[in-house]
Amino acid sequence: MDNCLFCKIAAKQIPAAVVYEDEELLAFKDINPAAPVHLLIIPKQHIATLSDCDGSHVAILGKMLALAPRLAEEHGISVVYDAAGAPTRGYKTLINSGPDGGQVVYHMHMHMYGGPRPWRGMH
Ligand code: 5GP
Ligand code: ZN
Secondary structure, eight states: OOOOOHHHHHHHHHOOOOEOSSSSEEHHHEESSSSEEEEEEEESSOOOGGOOGGGGGGGHHHHHHHHHHHHHTTTTOOOOEEEEHHHHHOOEOOOTTGGGGTTOOOOOEEEESSSSOOOOOOO
């Protein structure tokens, strides 16, 4: 897509703090972080919203979701269990879809928020 911000980031026409890349996915730091760790995971392929996805997108959606725990590990926000077996740390994954969903950039992306709370407003 010619005028899509995240397509331009995927094509390296606009710089971003990239934390992961493979043939199909890119992950980078959000430019305006709402939490100590705030990453965005995108498909390199332009998909405007989650509502544009169907069964043919199961693999790419699965890859996006499966990347989250790996990035969590690398950024120190994985869920770890304390001596009593209680979960600690952790993160939020979020896909905003459409105006009522709070989507601003129309290239589908999954937010990943983590780090010690409180966090600034969640969108
Ligand atoms: P949305 O509301 O569409 O789900 O979230 C879009 C996100 O993209 C926002 O959190 C915003 O801070 C982030 N963002 C907008 N423009 C840029 C940019 O040029 N670079 C990066 N790294 N993040 C951006
Ligand atoms: Zn795009």
